[in-house]
Amino acid sequence: MSRNSPAPDYSALLQDLTGVMPVERLVTDPLRRLAYGTDASFYRLVPQVVAEVRDEAEVKGVLAACRRHGASVTFRAAGTSLSGQAVSDSVLMILGSGWTQATVEDEGRRIRLQPGVIGADANRRLAAFARKIGPDPASIDSCKIGGIAANNASGMCCGTSDNSYQTLMSMRLVLADGTLVDTGDADSVAAFRASHAGLLDKLDDMGKRVRADETLAGRIRHKFAIKNTTGYSLNALVDFTDPLDILTHLMIGSEGTLGFIAEITYRTVPEHAHKASALLLFPDIAEACRAVVLLKQAPVSAVELMDRASLRSVEDKPGMPAQIRGLAEGVTALLVEARGETAESLSATLAEIGAVLGGVTTLFPPDFTTDPAEYGKLWKIRKGLFPAVGAVRPVGTTVIIEDVAFPIASLAAATVDLEHLCRKHGYDEAIIFGHALDGNLHFVFTQDFGIKAEVDRYARFMDEVAELVVGKYDGSLKAEHGTGRNMAPFVEMEWGAEATGLMWDIKHLLDAQGLLNPGVLLDRDPKAHLNNLKPLPAADALVDTCIECGFCERMCPSHGLTLSPRQRITSWREISRRAAAGENSDALRRLYDYQGIDTCAACGLCATACPVGIETGLLTKSLRGRRLGGAAHAVGQWTANHYGAAMSATRLGLSAAALVSKVAGPGTMAAMANGLRKLSGGRTPKVGEHLPTGADFTPPVNAQVGERVVYFPTCAGRAMGPASGDPEKDSLPTVMTRVLQRAGFGVVMPDGLDNLCCGQAFESKGLAATADAKAAELEAALFKASDHGRLPIIMDASACTWRMKTYLGERLKVLDSVEFLHDSVLPRLKPARQDQPVLVHVNCGARKQGLDDKMIGLAKACARNAVVPEAVGCCGFAGDKGFTTPELNDHALRHLAPQVPQGCEAGYSSNRTCEIGLADHADVPYRSIVYLLDRVTR
Template sequence: MTTGELLDPALDPAPGADVAADVAGRLRRAGLEVRDDAGTRAMYSSDASLYRIPPLAVVRPRDADEVAAALAVARATGTPITSRGAGTSVAGNAVGRGIVLDFSRHLGRVLSVDPDARTAVVEPGTVHAVLQRAVAPHGVRFGPDPSTHPRCTIGGMIGNNACGSRSLAYGRTSDNVAGLRLLTAAGDVVETGYDASGTPFARGADDVLAGVRSVMGAHLATARTELDRFGRQVSGYAAQHLLPERFDLTQALVGSEGTLGVITEATVRLVVDAPVRVVVVLGFDDIVAAGEAAPSVVEHGPTSCEGLDSRLLSVLRARRGEGAVPPLPRGTAWLFVELAGDERADVVDRAERLAAAGLGVDSLVVTDPLTQARLWRIREDGAGMAGRSPADRPAWPGWEDAAVPPHMLGSYLARFDELVTSYGMTSAPFGHFGDGCMHVRLDYPLDRPDGTAVLRAFLTDAARLVGEYGGSLSGEHGDGRARSELLPHMYSADAIAMFGGIKHAFDPTNLLNPGVLVDPDPVDADVRVAGSFPLARGGRTGLAMAYPHDDGDLAQAVHRCTGVGKCRADNSAAGGVMCPSYLATREEKDSTRGRARVLQEVVRGELAWSAPEVHDAMDLCLSCKGCASDCPTGIDMATYKSEVLHQTYRRRLRPRSHYTLGRLPFWARIAGLTPRLANLAVRLPLVGAVALWLAGVDRRRSVPAFARRPFRRSYVGPSAAARGGTPVVLWVDSFSDSFDPEVAAATVRVLEAAGYAPRLPDDRLCCGLTWITTGQLDAARKILGRTVASLADAARAGVPIVGLEPSCTGVLRSDALELVPGPDAEAVAASVRTLAELLTATPGWTAPDLSGTTLVAQPHCHHHAVMGWQADADLLAATGATVDRLSGCCGLAGNFGVEIGHYDVSVAVAGQQLLPALDAAPDALVLADGFSCRTQVADLRDRPAVHLAQLLDPAGPHAGDGA
């Protein structure tokens, strides 16, 4: 009996545990970095696919010798082994029951760059964007550019033969690989490449190569006629490259999905980018017309021809608002066409000729790079946004990557839409239309008892349809577990036998990524979202949050994570926040995706709320809400973390920081009675140190001083001159009131100067933010409920409610709908404004002239995620100030960076953008609306920072003391 059989719980669950311990022990004795805890196994149990297969153990090799050592253990124990990069595979290519090799942790270096030969040597875990940054100074780049380029790895691209949007210009990954170094299942080293004359070579494992040649000799006609019929035919093995007239093992191995060998090094070709790019957007009546027009577009020589339709844009607008989509030409479907060249006039002329060619109902030529970037972001986020179907149901991969000969695409799209409709499903197609490749996600009814049966039936019918068009089940994602069983609908029995012979020659014991391509697992096996979700054996009961966007179902909410892994990318270039803790630690458990995978185990009933693995995954979540806006699927990990803490500690003893930092407004109100005594107490050496420890505060943190006079105790209402102004409610949060009253005072002066008559709510209210972030949700609901009820009358009367602190403003705008849902909360959320939102919409208000002022602006994460910072950007632009707008989190994030155990990560997060920007501009004025952000700046760089109200204050940015 093999280890794979022992690990199958349906066969023998008890011995599987013994085998797992034995294999993990052998791996550790081999000196390998091994993770086999329940949390890690949950995180690596899925990629971006439908499938869930918990591995036995995860190994993170540091070099090729450690890869060989892992293979040796796998051989000795008969344990399957699967290679994994960023885990963004959508067909289930990167999950397996045995050992998973995670190359992204340590083996991600660019080893060398040869600008003259235009090649680079990389390790398999090298992130695409890292390679691009390394070679950019030489004026070259790696050609293929998948939408996941900020986080996908070169090894993963080789495994799937990825292409990306610009394959019309640069080809597939197989066209851009100049050599490979890999290990066979037997542990033999194989090197492939090309000699000086361009002739391919392969060295090592002579018996394997002889076996492959023998197999090919028996299937010559099939290899010459069934393969390589059009550019995006990547399903199965690329056996056409193994024909005796060339025998190019490099190209043959690309796209083999880790089933033939384990790559340890790759030499890739580099290209020179044309300096001028122009995008032409063509509008069409429908997606079929766009598909039919794509071949004519390609005749104009574009670098890219991407299609999408209004169904996808509707999802985007629902997620991010109308402003998320730049103006487009008329139509309900569009082609984004990129033309490139050396001379601007020539490229613009080509673009205008394409726009005037009459291929659609309307056209738009885009020369502005920023607008082009907005358009491409829509396309790049397509896979994530398509995670919600046009019917607002969860949508899944599985048939997301089919391709047909480009001249047949329009007809195929029409037939495909008919097929989807016949199953009662909806879809929003997009993809590489110039290549005939369509991406789509479908709302399979996986929550029904017959869900997997419907999945199997649909995939079978879809495979037949593609076969009818002479297409490929996969155009760049690989076949994986989603499509390998369906290959007979595309290939003859002889071709299937040929693939099996190649696999047997390389891997006779079926050790490498079994279940994929050859002897495949059923397409409906191991589906991770099938059936009902047994959240504590009750899917919608006992939850504190409402989850209105997920029909009240936490299971549906956490399964929004499609695994595209945008949380693993450096999102700073796109102005994003997500995910600061992952960027600081580079650990999967600290990514939004890793946390979502662990929570998926909770809703399955596999892990308890209080499980150490759950809290380990949640510990470094800053509750920044960056994922709520930056994740294209709409994950809101801050809300889920609050739920976890609530469920774990409800009616139980909590960590002491929950009683102190988690109830800070309560303690601040008491301290406000004797602020001098409170400030003195925390500054006395012994008393202060003990107080910090008791409060759960890291001793390296300074404690902001309480104001000598809280704002609420001194404010008497609008000035006489302002009393006839437009009424506005000033939401003075606990932080502004107790620690920074001058922010509130400056806001009053700014509002009065703009013609408003600000007033405070009648009651002393709190939004409950600190209770929410620490999961004290029963108390938070009462606190927030009182606040919402108090503000509701003003909201219904049309009186704006202006918030000062972004996190507290965000609670009224967002969290209130989760905790105290209803008409009052909806009215309040609709009335809440940031200061910038109010002022930029105020007729006649003019921004002050700040020409000559240099600002380093740190937007608060909740401001970015919940309200958006565009109004602030527009306002600052009107002042004439020079603004260095940062993205990313400051690292303090309320109570997070203050708590014991979080200091180092907090500083590391600040070191991503904030600290370098401060150090680079020592004389700049720091703008930070968030109290946490201002505290972090003061704590780590001893510099003052001002709120927007202080910057706009008629009395000057430093008016008043208020301490």
């Protein structure tokens, strides 16, 4: 689409799109459009329409509608792109559910993947075969295959030999004209060769002309000898003679400007289990780079370079090795990894590497470790660099990570020049690190795009960077992050007019109307990289360090229903900006109440994936507290003061519901309750067939002698018994006490049990002061019961354990039931493993405590078949959200039911409220993991 073309009629387009997909998957409200206007880059474009496509037919339908209306369209996978590839001011096509098929073939030697598969999930499928996909970007736990292929993303180990371009075997792709071709299917290929003979002939002719031009062909080969994602993959024209191969390899790295990758088949690469790493310190950059040149010929899998500023940025962080502190200026580090198929082959590899390193000077002798804990600490240095800058940047600035590549022979001089250039332009905080074997350097700095003078400084800096990389060293302006928007104006500078003209020819051939992701990869505007810069205004100290990378999104139960953590922060930033500027934000605030606040589970899992440790749920809870009126605070305080009575009322209510369920049946009881909910407009709670009964529990007499432990039965376990249809009838505290006593422990419970609470329920509502007051009461009771902290303290709900661990710090030692059962109880018992399969759910509280392996280990010690369902993270029940906002629970557990194994006895977890929603969606009972241990050790 030409810049001078009339603007599309988006109302007419939207009407057209309703014939392609359900209207509920066409996002038009201003809050979510704003939220989807952000990717991991420093650009913002707010789409007019966001279309959530579920299959290839919908992709073709959206493309057809956009062609009819002359509207541009951008494809988006995870939105972790760093160069602005995944934003649009027109139609943004996002992947809905249905794009996550992964098929392992030929004993793991190849894998067929749809674009919605997360890279790390593909590798998990391949782990049993000791294989992995070649690309290994740093964002592999979050980014999706569609983006990995479209950006030709690489990483620390794959270099130029194992990226998507090199490991591509076949592809299903949808062209701009709506044609679908599967290059792995002979019939599809034959049909395409017939229908698109003209297009293939032009590609064939283009390839022949390039290969015949020795100067141009040589130039292309030279450019791709190092990492290069600037512009299109012109190497396809010299590497292949079949125009279909040329086409598919041009799609790699095309950033959604040539077509839609609907499926890709990769040749996989070995994933050796035996690894060793060493941190090598050199007196200066020159010696480090001399070592890189030598190591290039050695059997190393990764060599990461870190300059002195990089080491300084993390040297005081927890867990960092002592040797990186207090180093002299100029000291440069190389983090080296080697791998082997066997321990013996690894030893031989290390000996070979040691011989190579004998030719260079290091500050300390090379010391390779094969201990996973030790080399994990070393890689923590490298992985902490980007967050280290992002977390300490001034509020209102963004953190930028650029990536370039130089010929290895020039790496030392180029690194020094790059350091000088950063200081020249006032980017004193900048750090430089990268994949040294490929001459690939990343430099990270902070930038304020809210001040014109700062934008001008950035523009001068980027001009000089381009001149340095291309003019002085003939390197790559983009090595692995993709050209995107911020290098599109520099493509001709790097490639020259002839090669760039070839790229424009490719674009026009495959996208004649120019509708696919315009402004990305190629742009004739020399200042395009300075347009649509994203503001990052102050919003709240709880989230101001957010860099909007999107790593959090895969953890969030509401992502795809309403907003993700990144989108909540983006939206609140805009609302805060408008408030500070005196602009009206009422419409956004009204939408945010539901999309941002009410549907946030506040589970905290986002923090476990966030590079800078942000827990967006803390913002949500703070906002909940701010919008509560005085009456709500008074009710919360009354409840806290009369907690025993509130728990008694809960038990009575559940007992009454259980009586109805017994008389009418669970299905009828649930239907009646939900009919009432519908009539009330959602004001009454949703009730499922697995609603708990009222708990029946009498605390035992406290043990006075023997190996005593303090057991605090949490509120949910004291109030909620098993569901009325569950074969188990005893309450959680009864079963926990029984198992502890069976293992030889004497159980002690704190005084005043009925009134005690950790405060979790109050905190989640935004009643922070009330929550902390209840936690303080509990602390005092636990302090007394544990003989001033001498006895172990066990809690039976992981969310509550996490709450008290966070609140108490080091004042008292509290243990989750999962860890105590695994570490201290299981070794004393002799479980008779049951044959019936069980489901295992590691809830958010357990995950945040790092108890995944212990929960699964307990289950596997008790059952021969313990199934952990894929793509089931936070259950979204969130205390009472499963009753009040059930769509959150429904969305979070949408993948659960199909994974229930035949003959499943039950599901097991460690949060009573989570278990309600899980049971409703799996249609089998869910209980605490202690019930399973009790069953097999009776």
